[in-house]
Amino acid sequence: MNLKQYVKQHREDWKELEQLVSLLHKNKRNFAAKDIQQFHRLYQKSAQHLSYCQTYFPKEDVTFYLNGLVSKAHNLLYKDQVSSFKQIRYFFTTKFIGLLAEQWKFVFIAMILFTLGAVGSFFSVLQDPLHLYSILPAEIAYAVDPEQLGVGHDSIDSSLMSASIMTNNIQVAFLAFAGGITFGLLTAYVLVYNGIIVGALAALFWHYDMTYEFWAYIVPHGMIELVAIFIAGGAGLLMGYKLFVPGPYSRIYQLKEQAKRSVQLLLGTIPLFVIAGVIEGFITPAAISLEAKYFVAILTVVGLLLYMVIGTILFQKEARVTRDS
Template sequence: MKAEKLIAERGAAWEHLEKIVDRAIKSGPKAVDSGDLNEAIHLYREISADLAVLRTSQADPKLIDRINRLLSRAHGVLYRGQGPKKEWSLLQFYRVTFPRLFRQTWKCTLASFLCSALFYCMAYQVVQDRPDIAADILGGMDSEFKGHKEAGDIQDRFRAISSPVLSSAVTTNNIKVALNAFALGITFGIGTIYILIFNGTMLGGIAGAFAHSGIEGVFWATVLPHGALELSAIVVAGGAGLVMGFALWCPGRRTRIRALREDAIKAVQIALGLIPAFIVAGFMEGFITPSEVIPQSVKVAVGVALALGFWAHLFIGGLDRSESADAASVKVASFS
């Protein structure tokens, strides 16, 4: 491979490793989380191979020297104890690693949201225009909700079940749905898309059935306390599944097996990061939604606030100075 082609294809990877190493040296061990550390180790091995290619292709000696110095600094950080060490604490993972992984793969989460939202809107409109086929879309579930005119009418169904039992059942079910959305990414993302379409269609169909009856507000007043966070987490889980699916469809210069192995590590960590969100959503649905003491407006406000806090953490959690700078401006690789 000619040096010019290697520079064009690998320059971004060289610069990325340099950023991680610089952050580790300047800010200390805590500036680099376990996800970045694993990525740095992988980049170190790849760039070592790049250096060998540069040497055999008679590249610019200054470039060879620069890459050599980069690898020397990276080696000091990764293998000689001069830099960050692995931090596997749960606090570090949820505070830093999880939100950073989300930001690295946010486009897949956006695709997950758009897929769910599209079929939500379609099902909602179809049920509005053709209420007679609501049963076909919802599988007969529409009949379960007929006659509910107040939020309390639906909540009576929740109160009929012990709160701890309901909370446990809901949490388990939500984790199962998210796990399916994530794990089915292995089917080139097709299974993940099916789960997202199904959930979006069911939610849109139910909301449309309530709206056709003139009580859509009742539906959302009941769903939002727990559903705002729950649905957010399912969308992110779907995004994690699409990360794997995209790796299989578009592996780039990597083999599909290698692309899947590397991106699945990120996807698994994102899926694990969602567990607390599902536990909180299950608690809300088991204890808060059916409560007769807490005003409905307070329930909705708490549910929406939890969802907003969840998204805020994903977008700004673990943000460091170098990442903030990257968000403000895009630097052009200087390896030339």
């Protein structure tokens, strides 16, 4: 049986289970016994369907859809209602990492687009420093002065700067995410454009023989910041791809389903932007050695790797529990 036939044969059961899940969430006490029985029957059938799809259609949207539906039904059947704190902890320790594991290819593509912009502008300005004024916005091109790097940081209001940076970065991430509705074209533009800015500035400091100093002021916050932007960009590219290639589903359905997943990816980046903003506001301008700034960058990378590893272990553990139940 092909995918289209399988979905057509069972989608009414899935739709009914989804409605029962929604009703049970809203009003548990007034749920009739016959509804509970029907809920349990549909849950068991959908769990079997999920197992079948994981075997024969492992990378199709229907498998991800069923995994989410069965997980929701399982939680209602076998778990007590958890507190908001536990839900938040579950999202950031397990759910978010699971979404990343499923959509890592789009995050990787986002990184490639950013890198292409950065490499292109770097070699352009390296060839002729005057290209800087045609590549960068005027307010950046005329304001940057490598010889003034680190000067005047003592007078900076770190709290205000940190809040401003966080707001700006989240806006960039949201724009990259929302660009998915343009079939990913705006998302690609945002990623390439931000890469161009970084690449052009890196080339300018190269001309002044200040590459070491430049990256010391970029990498402490930049490692986390770029990862967050790549994730947000990947969320936008995912939505754009599903709109461009909807498969057996309508584009409206894909927009609805992929928007949910993409929004979750975007929400998962907010703590990363908060951490990056705090580092950029308080540590980057601090009167500490360049080596100390690089050490902070190393700590952020180690922290990110540990977060990903631990989250992956928790996600795989939950997947096994769901599959065996």
